[in-house]
Amino acid sequence: MRFARIDQSLVARWWWTIDRWNLGALGVLLVCGIVLSLSASPAVALRLHLGALYFVKRQMVTAPLALAIMIWVSLLSPRWIRRIAVIGFVISLVALALTFVIGVEIKGSRRWIDFAGLSLQPSEFIKPTFAIVAAWLFAEQKQRPNFPGNAISVILFAAIIAMTIMQPDIGMTVVIAAVWFSQFFMTGLRLYWAAVGTFGGLAGLAGAYFWVPHVTVRVNHFLDPALGDSYQVNRSLEAFAHGGIWGTGPGEGTIKNVLPDAHADFVFAVAGEEFGLIACLAIVALFAFIVLRGLSRLMQENNLFVLLGASGLLIQFGLQAVINMASTVHLIPTKGMTLPFLSYGGSSMLALALGMGMVLALTRRRLGGDQL
Amino acid sequence: MLSAQRQDENPCRPRHFKPPPCAPVVTDSEASARLETCRMRLLFSAAAFVLIFVVIGLRLVDIALIPGAAAEPHIARVAPPPPVPARADIVDRNGRLLATMIDSPNLYADTRQIIDPREATRALLTVLPQLDAAKVYAALTSGKTFVYLQRHLTPRQQYDINRLGIPGFEFEPGTRRFYPLGDLAAHVVGYTDIDDNGRAGLEYDLNEELKNRSQPLQLSLDSRVQFVLRDELQKVVNNFTAKGAAGIVMNVRTGEIVAMVSLPDFDPNHPGAAERDVEPGHVNQAMFDKATLGDYELGSVMKIFNTAMVLDDGVSSMTSEYDASHSIHIGRFTISDYHGKHRWLSVPEIFIYSSNIGSAREALAAGAERQKAFLTRLGLLTPPKIQLHDVAMPHYPKDWREINVMTIAYGHGIAISPLACITGVAAIINGGILRPATLLKVPPGTDPPGVRVISARTSEEMRKLMRLVVEYGTARFAETPGYVVGGKTGTAEKNKHGRYELTTLVSTFVGAFPMNDPQYAVLALVDEPHGNKESHGYATAGWTVVPATGRIIERIAPLLGVAPVDESSPAIEQSLQISSLQGKRIEAY
Numbered sequence: 001m002r003f004a005r006i007d008q009s010l011v012a013r014w015w016w017t018i019d020r021w022n023l024g025a026l027g028v029l030l031v032c033g034i035v036l037s038l039s040a041s042p043a044v045a046l047r048l049h050l051g052a053l054y055f056v057k058r059q060m061v062t063a064p065l066a067l068a069i070m071i072w073v074s075l076l077s078p079r080w081i082r083r084i085a086v087i088g089f090v091i092s093l094v095a096l097a098l099t100f101v102i103g104v105e106i107k108g109s110r111r112w113i114d115f116a117g118l119s120l121q122p123s124e125f126i127k128p129t130f131a132i133v134a135a136w137l138f139a140e141q142k143q144r145p146n147f148p149g150n151a152i153s154v155i156l157f158a159a160i161i162a163m164t165i166m167q168p169d170i171g172m173t174v175v176i177a178a179v180w181f182s183q184f185f186m187t188g189l190r191l192y193w194a195a196v197g198t199f200g201g202l203a204g205l206a207g208a209y210f211w212v213p214h215v216t217v218r219v220n221h222f223l224d225p226a227l228g229d230s231y232q233v234n235r236s237l238e239a240f241a242h243g244g245i246w247g248t249g250p251g252e253g254t255i256k257n258v259l260p261d262a263h264a265d266f267v268f269a270v271a272g273e274e275f276g277l278i279a280c281l282a283i284v285a286l287f288a289f290i291v292l293r294g295l296s297r298l299m300q301e302n303n304l305f306v307l308l309g310a311s312g313l314l315i316q317f318g319l320q321a322v323i324n325m326a327s328t329v330h331l332i333p334t335k336g337m338t339l340p341f342l343s344y345g346g347s348s349m350l351a352l353a354l355g356m357g358m359v360l361a362l363t364r365r366r367l368g369g370d371q372l
Numbered sequence: 373m374l375s376a377q378r379q380d381e382n383p384c385r386p387r388h389f390k391p392p393p394c395a396p397v398v399t400d401s402e403a404s405a406r407l408e409t410c411r412m413r414l415l416f417s418a419a420a421f422v423l424i425f426v427v428i429g430l431r432l433v434d435i436a437l438i439p440g441a442a443a444e445p446h447i448a449r450v451a452p453p454p455p456v457p458a459r460a461d462i463v464d465r466n467g468r469l470l471a472t473m474i475d476s477p478n479l480y481a482d483t484r485q486i487i488d489p490r491e492a493t494r495a496l497l498t499v500l501p502q503l504d505a506a507k508v509y510a511a512l513t514s515g516k517t518f519v520y521l522q523r524h525l526t527p528r529q530q531y532d533i534n535r536l537g538i539p540g541f542e543f544e545p546g547t548r549r550f551y552p553l554g555d556l557a558a559h560v561v562g563y564t565d566i567d568d569n570g571r572a573g574l575e576y577d578l579n580e581e582l583k584n585r586s587q588p589l590q591l592s593l594d595s596r597v598q599f600v601l602r603d604e605l606q607k608v609v610n611n612f613t614a615k616g617a618a619g620i621v622m623n624v625r626t627g628e629i630v631a632m633v634s635l636p637d638f639d640p641n642h643p644g645a646a647e648r649d650v651e652p653g654h655v656n657q658a659m660f661d662k663a664t665l666g667d668y669e670l671g672s673v674m675k676i677f678n679t680a681m682v683l684d685d686g687v688s689s690m691t692s693e694y695d696a697s698h699s700i701h702i703g704r705f706t707i708s709d710y711h712g713k714h715r716w717l718s719v720p721e722i723f724i725y726s727s728n729i730g731s732a733r734e735a736l737a738a739g740a741e742r743q744k745a746f747l748t749r750l751g752l753l754t755p756p757k758i759q760l761h762d763v764a765m766p767h768y769p770k771d772w773r774e775i776n777v778m779t780i781a782y783g784h785g786i787a788i789s790p791l792a793c794i795t796g797v798a799a800i801i802n803g804g805i806l807r808p809a810t811l812l813k814v815p816p817g818t819d820p821p822g823v824r825v826i827s828a829r830t831s832e833e834m835r836k837l838m839r840l841v842v843e844y845g846t847a848r849f850a851e852t853p854g855y856v857v858g859g860k861t862g863t864a865e866k867n868k869h870g871r872y873e874l875t876t877l878v879s880t881f882v883g884a885f886p887m888n889d890p891q892y893a894v895l896a897l898v899d900e901p902h903g904n905k906e907s908h909g910y911a912t913a914g915w916t917v918v919p920a921t922g923r924i925i926e927r928i929a930p931l932l933g934v935a936p937v938d939e940s941s942p943a944i945e946q947s948l949q950i951s952s953l954q955g956k957r958i959e960a961y
Contacts, residue, residue: 142406186413188406240435277436281429288425295418299411307407311414315421322424329431 014075017364019297025290026070026356029341030063032283033349035250036342040270041263043256055263055344062346066353073357074364078306081358085132088354092129093156095122096163111167112347121347123164123172127179127316128355130160134180135309138187142304153180170208170215171335175319177201183312187304215333222333233330235259236266239273240280240329247276263344265336268328283342284325291318297363310362313355320352458547459568460581461588462561464595465630465813469552470561471575471640473568476548477530478523481512485540489513492538496521499532512540523566524548549575551640557598559661560591560632560760560811563640571643572659574811577761590813592628597621600927601631604920605896609635612901612916618662618790620895621928624798624884626814627807627822629758630892630932632791634662662899664756667764667787670897671864672726672846673880674783678735679723679837680800681746684830687738690952693718694733702775707732707782720953723837724845726861728782735781740772743780749825750799750806756792757808764789783862784872790880794895797882801838801858801890804831836950839887846912849919850883852926854936856944859883859894859921861913866900876900879913881921888947891934896921 003012034056041055048054076084099113099122112119134153141149157180164173181197189197208215239255242248253273256262262270272280294314301307317340324339326332338348462471479500486492489512493505500522511519524546525533533541549564562573570576574591582589605617621631638658639645660666682688693716699708709727722730735743747753747768755763767787769776779785791809799806805822814820826834838858841847846861862880865872879901884893896917907915929936937944 142403182413182417186410186417188409188413237435240432244436272432272436277432280432280436284425284429284432288421291421292418295414295421298414302407304403304407304410307410307414311417315417318421322421322428325428326424326431329428329435331427331431 010075014364017366018074018360019293019363022290022293022297022363023074023360025286025293026341026360027067029286029290030067032286033342034059034063036267036271037263037344039250039253039274040256040267041344044260044263058346059344062349063341066341066349069350069353070357070360073354074360076361078303078362078366081309081361082132082136082305085129085136085358088125089129089133092122092125093160095120096126096160098122099167100163111169119347123167123169123176124347124351125354126160127172127176128313128351128358130156130176131179131183131312131316131355132309132358134183135305135307135312138183138308139303139305142187150184153184168212169336170212171323171337174205174335175316175323175337177204178319179312179316182315183308186308186311218333218335222330232260232266233327233334236269236328237330239269240277243273243276245277247272247274247279250274264338265324265334265343266328267343268325268339271342287318287321287325287340290314291321294359294363301363306362310359313359313362317352317355317359459549459564459583460585462574462582463588463590464557464593464598465590465628466594466596467588467590468595470557470591470593470595471549471551473547474550476524476526476546477543478546479521479525479530479533480542480544481519481521482517482540482542483512483515483519484517486512487539492540495536495538496533496541499529499536553595554641555637555639556595556602557593557632558637558640559634559663560593560629561640563643572762573640573661574759577759591811592623592630592813593632593811594630594931596931597631597928598633600924600931602633602635602637604924604927605633605635605898608896608898608901608916608920611904612898612907612911613904614898614902614916615900616657616662617896617898617917618666619897619924620663620790620794620893621924622794622798622809622893622895623814624802624890624893626820627795627798627809628814629809629811631928632663632811634660634664634666661760661762662790662897664758664760664763664789664791666789666897666899667767668790668878668880668897668899669784669787669864669867670790670793670878670880671783671862672728673793673860673862673882674780674786675723675726675731675862676797676800676834676838676860676882677747677750677752678731678743678781679719680826680830680834681743682719682734682738683833684826685738685742685746687742688719688734690719690833690950694722694730694737696722696727696729696733698729700729700732700778702778705775705779707778718952720837720840720950723860724840726782726846731781732778735777736774740774740777743777744772747780747786750796752786752788752792752796756789756795758791759811763791766792783864790895790897793880794882794893797884797895798893799825800834801831801884801887801893803828833950835884835887835890836948838884839948840950842883846914847881847883847918849914850881850922850925852885852922852929854939855925855929855934856886856888856937856939856948857883857922857925858885858887858890859918861918863912863914877911879911879916881913881917883921883925885925885929886934886937888937888944892928892932894921894924896924 003015005016037056037059042052045052045054095113099111102113111121111123113122137149137153140147161173161177164176181201185194209219235255235258239253239259242255253270255273256270259266259269268280271283291314295311298307298310320337321340323332323335324337327334338345340352341349458473461469463469489509492512493509496508497503497505503522508521511521530543549568551561560573562575563571564575565571570579570582575582578589601619601621605619608614609617617635619633620629622629636658696709696712696717697714699706707728709729711725713725717725717727717730722734753766753768755765769785776785795809804824804826806825807820807822835858838860839856841860842850842857847859850857850859859882864878865874866876866878868876878897878899880897882893882895884890898916901911901916903909903911
C-alpha cells in the first residue's frame with residue numbers, strides 16, 4: 001500500500017498512524033487460527049457428527065469478519081471508541097442480565113443467549129467495553145476529582161462480577177476482575193489499597209475453591225494428578241511430548257483425535273503436536289510481541305484515558321492468552337478460556353476483534369501528543 | 373494555557389457535564405506526575421507479562437523435550453492394552469504345524485463414504501458371491517460408520533476387494549485359526565469358533581492353556597504316521613464300502629498316541645460345512661470321533677484280556693485245557709465256535725483258534741468277581757483317561773450274571789472304546805504296566821508313571837500268544853517281514869435295537885510290533901464293512917483290517933525308527949517259543 005504522507009484521506013491517515021506491526025501480528029494470528037482449525041477441528045466435528053469441515057467453515061467466515069471489525073474499529077477516533085464502548089457496554093450488560101431469564105444452558109452454565117439464530121455470549125462483549133468504560137471513569141475522576149468516576153466503576157464492577165459468578169463463569173470473572181483492578185492500580189491506587197485488592201482477589205479465588213464445586217474438582221486434580229480424570233490435560237501434555245521439536249506434521253497428529261476440546265480450549269496442544277515446539281514458541285512470542293509492543297507504545301502516551309483503556313484491553317488479551325496456554329501446559333488448573341484468535345468460538349473472536357480494534361485505534365499516533 | 377481552559381477543551385469530557393465555575397483544578401505538574409505513576413505501573417504489568425511468557429516458553433520446552441523429567445508425573449500415558457497373546461500353535465511331535473494363527477482381515481463398511489450402494493453391492497458380490505445381495509445393500513444404506521460385511525477374508529479376497537477401488541470398504545485387522553494339514557488330525561486337534569475359542573478336540577479341552585501359553589503346544593502325534601494310518605483306513609472304508617473306521621497307533625512304553633484317526637472326518641478349517649450336512653436328530657458321522665467316543669463290542673479282541681486274566685490270576689496255566697467239544701447252552705443262548713475243533717483245547721489253542729466255548733469256560737473258571745476286578749484294574753470299566761473330555765463311557769451289564777461272565781470272555785455284552793482297548797492291550801504286552809494314554813509329547817528319556825496290572829511273566833506269555841495269532845491264526849495277513857507282528861482279531865455283530873445282526877459287523881484288529889520287544893501297538897477298526905470279490909465276500913477282521921494293519925506297520929515302522937530284525941534268528945525264535953506247544957503241530961486256522 002502506498003499513500004503519500006500528505007494525503008489527508010481517512011484511509012491514508014489511518015495507514016500512517018496505525019501500529020502496522022501489531023496489525024500485521026494480529027493478521028498472522030488470524031491466519032494461524034484458520035490453519036489450526038484445519039488441523040484440530042475435523043476430528044472434533046466428526047465426533048459430533050457435524051461433517052469434517054463444519055468448524056473450519058465457520059472459522060473461515062468468522063475470521064474475515066473479525067478482521068473487518070478490527071480494521072473498521074481501528075479507523076475510529078478515541079471519542080468514537082468511547083461512544084461505541086458505552087453503547088456496547090449497556091447492551092451487553094442488559095443481555096448479560098437477560099441470560100438469567102432467557103439464557104441457553106450449555107455444559108452446566110447459562111452464558112449464552114440466542115440472538116437472530118446466533119448463540120452470543122454477552123459476557124465476552126462486556127470484557128472490552130467495560131475496560132474502556134472503566135478507563136473513562138477512572139480518567140474522568142482524575143481530571144475532575146469531584147466526578148465520582150471511581151465509585152461508579154466500583155458499582156458497575158460489582159454488578160458484573162456478581163452476574164458472572166452466578167452464571168457461573170469463574171474464568172471470565174477472573175479476567176474482568178484482573179483487568180479492572182490493574183486499571184485501578186495504574187490510576188495511582190495507594191499501595192495499601194492495592195494490597196487489600198490483591199488480598200481480596202486471592203480470597204475470592206479461595207472462596208471459589210471452597211464453594212464452587214467444579215473449581216474444587218479442577219484445583220484438586222491439578223494439585224494431585226493421582227485423583228484421576230484429568231483426561232484432557234493429560235492428553236494435552238501427551239500431545240506436546242508427541243510433537244517434539246518439529247511436530248508430527250500437519251494432519252499427522254493422533255492425540256488430537258481423543259482430545260475433546262481440541263478445536264477450542266486445547267488448540268494450543270494440537271499446535272504442539274502437529275507443528276512442534278518451534279511453532280508453539282513462535283505463537284508465545286507472537287502473543288508476547290502484541291502485548292509488549294502495545295504496552296511499550298503506550299509508554300509515550302500522554303492521555304490518561306487512552307493509556308488506561310488500551311492497557312486494560314491489552315492486559316485482557318494477554319491474560320486470556322497466558323491463562324489458556326498455562327492451563328494447556330498444566331501450569332495452572334484447567335480453565336475454560338479461549339486462546340485469542342486461535343481457538344474456535346464466534347463470540348469470543350468477535351469480541352476480541354472489537355477489543356483489539358479499539359487498541360489499534362487508541363494506539364494510533366495522534367498529532368498534538370496528548371490531545372485527542 | 374490556563375488549566376481551566378484546557379479542561380474545557382478536553383474532548384473526552386461528557387458534553388452534558390459542565391464544570392462548575394470553581395471546579396478543582398488539576399495542575400499540569402499533578403497531571404504529569406499521575407501519568408508518570410501510571411507508566412511506572414504499566415511497566416510493572418509489562419514486566420509481569422514478560423515473566424509469564426518466559427515461564428510458559430520454558431514449560432513448553434520442558435514438556436516437549438524432556439519426557440522423563442517434570443512432565444512425567446502428569447503425563448499419564450494411556451497404557452496400551454497388553455497385546456492379546458495369539459492363541460498358541462499346535463505342533464506334532466516333530467514340530468510340524470497342525471494349528472496356527474494367520475492374518476485374516478475383516479471387511480467392514482463406513483457407509484457414509486459409500487457413493488453408490490447399489491454399484492458397491494454388485495461389485496462386492498463379484499468377489500464374495502456367497503453374500504446375500506439384499507443384506508449387503510441394506511447394510512450399505514444403513515448410514516452406520518461401521519458395519520461388518522464379511523469376517524475372515526483370505527489375502528486374495530482382500531486384494532480383490534481393494535482392486536474394486538470402492539471408497540468406504542475398510543479392513544479391520546483380524547486373525548483366524550488355520551489348520552495347514554486340513555482333515556488329517558481333525559478329531560484330535562479339533563477346531564475353534566469365529567472368536568478363536570476352542571469348540572472341539574484339544575482346542576476345546578486345552579482352550580485356556582492354548583490362550584495363555586507362549587510356546588507351541590507339542591502333541592504326541594506324528595503327522596506322518598497319522599497320514600499313513602488315515603490313508604490305509606480310508607482304503608479299507610472304500611474297498612469294503614464301510615460306514616467308517618477308526619485307528620490308533622500308541623507307544624506302548626509311554627502311552628503316547630502317535631496317530632489317531634476316525635473316518636469319516638472333516639476339514640477343521642470349515643467345520644460348518646460338516647455340521648450342515650447332518651440331518652436333524654442324526655449323529656454327525658464326520659464329527660463323531662469313533663476312536664475315543666465310539667463304544668464297540670469288540671468281539672474276540674477281548675480274549676486278550678480274558679486269557680491274560682486266567683494266566684495272571686493263576687486260574688490256568690499255559691498247559692491247562694478246557695472242553696470245547698460242544699456248544700454251551702445256557703437259557704436261550706447258545707455259545708458256539710465258528711471253526712470248532714470239537715475237542716478239549718489248551719489255553720494257547722483257545723486263543724489262537726479264537727474259541728468262544730473255551731474262552732467262556734476259562735471265564736467261568738475264574739468267576740464273575742475275578743473277571744470284574746481284572747477288567748476294573750485294566751481301566752476298562754471306566755472311561756479312559758486322556759486330555760479329551762469326550763471319551764466313551766464303557767457299557768457293561770449291571771448284574772454280572774453267569775451268562776455275562778461267559779459272553780464278556782469273548783467280547784460280547786461289554787462295549788468299550790478303541791482308545792480304552794489299546795490302552796489295556798499296551799499294558800498287557802509292555803511288561804504289565806498300565807499307563808494312561810496321552811496326546812501330549814512325553815519328553816524322551818522320561819518314564820511316565822504307571823500301575824502294574826499283570827506280572828511280567830504273564831505279559832511275556834501274552835506276547836507269545838499274540839505272535840502265534842499272526843503266525844498261524846486269523847491275522848496272518850498282518851505279517852510284515854522283519855517286524856515280528858503279533859495281535860488279535862475280533863469280528864463282532866453289531867447289536868442293533870437289542871438284536872445281533874449277522875450282516876452288520878465291526879471288525880477289529882489290535883496288533884503290536886515287534887513282539888519280542890514291543891514298542892508300538894496298532895488298533896484298526898472298521899465299522900460295517902461289506903465283503904468284496906477280493907475278500908471272497910468276507911468282511912471279517914482277517915480280510916479287512918488285518919491286511920491294512922500289515923501295510924500300516926510296514927509303512928510306519930521305518931518312520932518310527934523301529935529297525936527290522938530277522939525273525940528266524942535263534943534269539944528271537946527262542947524269546948517267542950512256547951514250551952508247552954513244543955512238538956505239537958499247530959493246525960491251520
